Amino acid sequence: MLDPPSGVISTGGGASSAPEQYLLRLYVAGTTQRSMTAIINIRKICEEHLGGRYVLEVIDLYQQPQLANGDQIIALPTLIKKLPPPLRRIIGDLSNTEKVLVGLDLRAL
Amino acid sequence: MASQHPKPASAAASRSSEALCKSLTGIKGLDTITGGGLPTGRATLVCGGAGTGKSILAMEFLYRGIAEFDEPGVLMTFEESPLDVAQNMHSLGFDVQSMVSSRKMVMDCVVLDPEEVLEGGSFNLEGLFIRLGQAIDSIGAKRVVLDTIDSLFSCLPNPARIRSELHRLFRWLKDKGVTAIVTGESGMDTYTRDGLEEYVSDCVILLTVSVSDRMASRFLRIIKYRGSDHGKNEYPFVIDGRGIALFPITAEGLDWQASQDHISSGVKKLDQMLGGAGFYQGSTVLVSGSAGTGKSTFLASFINAACLRKERAIYISFEESPSQIVRNMNSIGIRFEQHLEQGLLRIESYRCTQCDLEQHLLNIHRVIEEFLPRAVVIDPITSLSDISSHLFIKRMLAKLTGLLRTRGVSLMLGSLTPSGATPEGTSASISSLIDSWIFLREIEGDGEFNRALVIRKSRGMNHSNKVREFKITDDGIDICEVIYGATGVLTGRARQLQSAERVAEIKQSEIDAG
Numbered sequence: 118m119l120d121p122p123s124g125v126i127s128t129g130g131g132a133s134s135a136p137e138q139y140l141l142r143l144y145v146a147g148t149t150q151r152s153m154t155a156i157i158n159i160r161k162i163c164e165e166h167l168g169g170r171y172v173l174e175v176i177d178l179y180q181q182p183q184l185a186n187g188d189q190i191i192a193l194p195t196l197i198k199k200l201p202p203p204l205r206r207i208i209g210d211l212s213n214t215e216k217v218l219v220g221l222d223l224r225a226l
Numbered sequence: 227m228a229s230q231h232p233k234p235a236s237a238a239a240s241r242s243s244e245a246l247c248k249s250l251t252g253i254k255g256l257d258t259i260t261g262g263g264l265p266t267g268r269a270t271l272v273c274g275g276a277g278t279g280k281s282i283l284a285m286e287f288l289y290r291g292i293a294e295f296d297e298p299g300v301l302m303t304f305e306e307s308p309l310d311v312a313q314n315m316h317s318l319g320f321d322v323q324s325m326v327s328s329r330k331m332v333m334d335c336v337v338l339d340p341e342e343v344l345e346g347g348s349f350n351l352e353g354l355f356i357r358l359g360q361a362i363d364s365i366g367a368k369r370v371v372l373d374t375i376d377s378l379f380s381c382l383p384n385p386a387r388i389r390s391e392l393h394r395l396f397r398w399l400k401d402k403g404v405t406a407i408v409t410g411e412s413g414m415d416t417y418t419r420d421g422l423e424e425y426v427s428d429c430v431i432l433l434t435v436s437v438s439d440r441m442a443s444r445f446l447r448i449i450k451y452r453g454s455d456h457g458k459n460e461y462p463f464v465i466d467g468r469g470i471a472l473f474p475i476t477a478e479g480l481d482w483q484a485s486q487d488h489i490s491s492g493v494k495k496l497d498q499m500l501g502g503a504g505f506y507q508g509s510t511v512l513v514s515g516s517a518g519t520g521k522s523t524f525l526a527s528f529i530n531a532a533c534l535r536k537e538r539a540i541y542i543s544f545e546e547s548p549s550q551i552v553r554n555m556n557s558i559g560i561r562f563e564q565h566l567e568q569g570l571l572r573i574e575s576y577r578c579t580q581c582d583l584e585q586h587l588l589n590i591h592r593v594i595e596e597f598l599p600r601a602v603v604i605d606p607i608t609s610l611s612d613i614s615s616h617l618f619i620k621r622m623l624a625k626l627t628g629l630l631r632t633r634g635v636s637l638m639l640g641s642l643t644p645s646g647a648t649p650e651g652t653s654a655s656i657s658s659l660i661d662s663w664i665f666l667r668e669i670e671g672d673g674e675f676n677r678a679l680v681i682r683k684s685r686g687m688n689h690s691n692k693v694r695e696f697k698i699t700d701d702g703i704d705i706c707e708v709i710y711g712a713t714g715v716l717t718g719r720a721r722q723l724q725s726a727e728r729v730a731e732i733k734q735s736e737i738d739a740g
Contacts, residue, residue: 144353146352151350178352178353178356179356182356182357182360183360185353185356185360186334186357189336190353191336191357191378191382192350192353193349193352193353194349195349195353196346203342204342206338206344207343207346208343208344208349208382209345209346209348210346210348211346212347212348216344216345219344220346
């Protein structure tokens with residue numbers, strides 16, 4: 118089963134062998150199908166491409182609506198790549214893996 | 227039978243509960259043409275091109291909602307930072323900052339850099355709903371402004387998705403029961419670039435700026451207002467240091483109370499020609515004539531008489547500066563300095579090309595509201611034809627005379643007849659607005675130019691029909707006695723001669739009788 122979405126911080130397993138650490142934040146709204154799909158998708162991508170060098174924070178705006186302004190959230194779900202720069206927002210359920218990888222600078226356009 | 231009775235009553239009750247409620251915007255002219263404001267609990271679309279005043283109208287609606295109707299409001303802006311908004315509003319005299327700190331207003335600024343955004347799957351705008359919902363609930367907002375919502379299309383991908391989400395947003399606003407203004411940019415062939423008018427169907431207002439002869443004028447038109455009658459014209463309006471001002475011509479009805487009181491023209495013999503006591507209080511008087519016939523002198527005499535009665539009066543000039551007017555009138559015995567010192571007189575000089583007609587009307591309106599005069603003169607009204615057509619000037623005068631009549635303020639207008647024009651000339655077009663019309667002319671003959679006047683019309687009084695010569699003396703205007711000669715009324719030297727002959731005749735007959 119899925120973990121409860123809000124406030125979950127997952128870190129990849131191994132030590133920091135890679136040069137760049139990823140700080141990711143995923144905003145969702147409740148436990149809708151779209152939210153769940155986004156969470157599953159980003160976890161899968163992180164495990165496959167960022168093993169051991171990422172921090173993923175999942176925020177449910179239904180539970181913490183006051184957090185929407187700070188990160189300028191309009192569309193949901195929104196994945197924000199806070200680190201490494203440049204800052205990037207990937208909106209949607211993250212089912213388009215190619216686009217997500219481009220957004221995370223893991224694949225050239 | 228008895229059981230059937232309640233039916234019509236309940237039907238009536240449900241009808242009245244369905245009746246459209248309106249929320250006053252606090253922008254007076256707008257509330258007049260909408261018959262009481264915008265539809266309560268619904269969204270109104272305000273559309274227009276860049277710089278037409280959409281944001282200002284929306285902000286004024288929000289600001290006055292708080293200041294005048296105690297209805298807290300939320301501003302969600304997609305274009306400016308809260309600081310910019312506060313500064314812009316401050317320049318209109320709206321202290322937004324204190325409303326935010328007293329928790330009457332929430333400002334939320336949506337900034338998205340489209341460069342940062344990538345679409346990685348299906349999404350919705352629930353984040354916007356959450357933010358807006360949170361802002362509304364935090365202060366119990368009754369009014370909401372979304373400015374300019376079509377910015378969403380430029381900062382997010384997938385326009386079809388945005389469109390369906392906006393549709394959902396407008397339904398959601400309705401469910402929330404907030405009275406909203408949504409602003410949108412005008413499109414090429416549509417009212418808004420992205421066809422927002424399809425979703426916001428209760429009330430649509432269009433703002434435009436049109437430039438003619440290089441003078442820009444703003445116009446407001448209500449495109450639709452579901453379930454309500456509304457003014458359908460393009461209404462000119464202005465934006466100045468105090469927000470939006472709109473004077474619909476229809477706002478001042480033809481239902482003022484006509485005064486029985488009289489007011490002196492300031493020229494004793496003219497009062498006699500008018501039936502003894504002068505004009506009616508609150509009437510509109512036109513003094514027309516070609517250059518140098520003495521229009522300004524008549525206007526100044528009228529104002530002078532009001533001030534001497536200790537009534538406040540305003541002299542509005544489109545030609546001369548206040549000091550020039552004071553100096554010139556001094557030469558004919560009218561002491562404006564005294565009236566100015568006593569606070570009975572205000573002289574306002576405007577260059578007519580400094581702003582558009584509507585702004586002039588607003589300026590005059592404001593001076594009148596501040597100073598509360600009993601008499602006003604405008605010298606000359608024909609200067610305004612430099613910036614506008616006769617039709618628009620007539621409409622502006624209709625608004626102005628309507629405004630003054632309802633307050634019982636008497637108005638005297640100067641009107642320059644161009645040389646070579648028919649006597650009625652430009653003035654005939656405004657004749658319907660005029661209660662009394664004094665026509666000044668020059669009579670040439672016997673090697674001299676003499677001034678004469680005739681009362682062309684004066685509603686509701688038995689006035690003289692004579693052409694009378696008048697002189698401008700050190701003590702003001704003197705209307706001469708009527709002396710008939712072989713060719714009619716004599717003027718100038720001929721009149722003096724005839725008058726002297728008559729005196730001689732009388733003397734002679736006295737001698738003969740003696």
